[in-house]
Amino acid sequence: MTDLVETLVENREMVQPNHANMLEVAHGGNVMKWMDEVGAMSAMRFAGETCVTVRVDRMDFERPIPVGDTAYITAYVYDAGTSSVRVRLVTEREDLRTREREKTTESYFVYVAIDDDNRPTSVPELTTGTKEGERLRTKALEGNGT
Incomplete structure (x- = not known):
């Protein structure tokens, strides 16, 4: 069993001109x-x-993410099936100078675990052993309409 909070991943991507569209914001x-x-x-x-x-x-x-700001991305597993894994993703625009953040994008992705032969393989049971984990799971289920 894996606890939800152990699946939390956060990352940043600096929006450079080569990532932008003609409006000088991150291309979707x-x-x-x-x-x-x-x-x-x-x-x-x-x-x-x-x-x-x-x-x-x-x-x-x-909302857009302008060139020069970062895309601050947070992901966590909120549900799992036999081989499928459901992940909630939230992206925020972050100004590194002021540390101001603002939500820009939200999504729910489904992944499948595969073995060495590229065939679906089983995943562990997801647990929520903390109040924070339970809060995150509830938020994801409400937001995805599940």
């Missing part, structure tokens, strides 16, 4: 790629196996 495809990578890290941390993306339940872009 780059944000999605960064989220997918961090989500996979969380899923693999939980499963102890390689995990591949099988579904994005939804992707809500609420």
